[in-house]
Amino acid sequence: MSSDGTANGDIDWALFSPAAYAPHHYIGVDCHDVAIARRIITTLERLSGDYRSLTEIGAGGVLRTACLAAPLLMPGSPITLTDVAEPQLAATRLAVEQVQQGRPGYWAAHEAAMTAVNSRWANALATVCRKPTIRRYNVLQAPLGTSSIRIEGHCLCSLSARPDEYNHAVSNFYGGMQTGDVAIRLFDIGSTGYNVGDVWFPGYPTDELEVSNQAESMGLVVLDSFRMPYQKRTDSNAASSTLSALGGAIMVKP
Numbered sequence: 001m002s003s004d005g006t007a008n009g010d011i012d013w014a015l016f017s018p019a020a021y022a023p024h025h026y027i028g029v030d031c032h033d034v035a036i037a038r039r040i041i042t043t044l045e046r047l048s049g050d051y052r053s054l055t056e057i058g059a060g061g062v063l064r065t066a067c068l069a070a071p072l073l074m075p076g077s078p079i080t081l082t083d084v085a086e087p088q089l090a091a092t093r094l095a096v097e098q099v100q101q102g103r104p105g106y107w108a109a110h111e112a113a114m115t116a117v118n119s120r121w122a123n124a125l126a127t128v129c130r131k132p133t134i135r136r137y138n139v140l141q142a143p144l145g146t147s148s149i150r151i152e153g154h155c156l157c158s159l160s161a162r163p164d165e166y167n168h169a170v171s172n173f174y175g176g177m178q179t180g181d182v183a184i185r186l187f188d189i190g191s192t193g194y195n196v197g198d199v200w201f202p203g204y205p206t207d208e209l210e211v212s213n214q215a216e217s218m219g220l221v222v223l224d225s226f227r228m229p230y231q232k233r234t235d236s237n238a239a240s241s242t243l244s245a246l247g248g249a250i251m252v253k254p
């Protein structure tokens with residue numbers, strides 16, 4: 001699949017294989033995961049715990065991003081995990097079911113890494129997996145709307161290689177933010193795409209400066225933005241990418 005001008009709608013997202021993707025990036029907690037958890041929690045722990053809803057876009061079977069944000073919620077607050085791809089929605093359901101059945105796998109180690117930073121994160125997995133709504137949402141089709149916390153992990157930079165689609169998706173991601181709402185982004189820095197199995201998915205090469213400038217131009221205040229080196233895992237050849245650094249940013253609507 002070419003990365004030259006390929007639109008999000010031209011990509012066959014049914015070919016996105018969670019079985020090829022997840023073991024490459026999420027097979028065990030390493031120094032990169034710990035550094036990201038530490039950096040994000042150090043910012044989030046300064047915020048109150050009275051947020052009332054959380055929505056993730058492009059979640060797939062990855063519970064890490066939701067777990068990073070869930071401890072900011074009031075008990076019982078609704079959590080919505082979305083994706084556009086059916087295989088990824090199935091992966092979300094499976095991951096949640098496995099946690100509910102007491103088989104959290106990798107995510108338990110991740111929760112432990114978060115809890116080592118702040119004990120408030122000790123129930124993050126249970127909070128996310130208690131009763132999330134899992135549904136299809138295409139961030140290119142409509143603003144995200146009402147949610148006091150919105151999060152994305154490597155979704156907006158992985159929709160296509162087209163700057164117009166990236167900008168439109170980012171605008172929709174922030175769309176509907178109210179005063180005090182939080183947005184959390186994790187993204188690939190400079191990546192033009194990645195393989196999942198033998199299928200190439202194009203990406204838009206952004207960085208932490210562009211992410212921050214764009215958020216500020218939309219009236220948000222950036223609490224933190226960062227980049228961290230990322231070394232491709234060697235335990236699987238099922239996925240590869242042009243990725244050498246990960247970025248993160250946390251924004252609030254003043």
Ligand SMILES: C[S@@+](CC[C@H](N)C(=O)[O-])C[C@H]1O[C@@H](n2cnc3c(N)ncnc32)[C@H](O)[C@@H]1O
Nearest residue numbers: 058059060062084085088138139153154155158
């Ligand atoms: C690189 S994966 C990231 C998965 C996971 N969030 C993570 O942190 O590893 C990109 C995700 O974006 C989703 N996606 C692609 N196009 C989308 C769209 N238009 N709206 C919402 N999600 C989309 C894909 O299905 C996929 O799950």
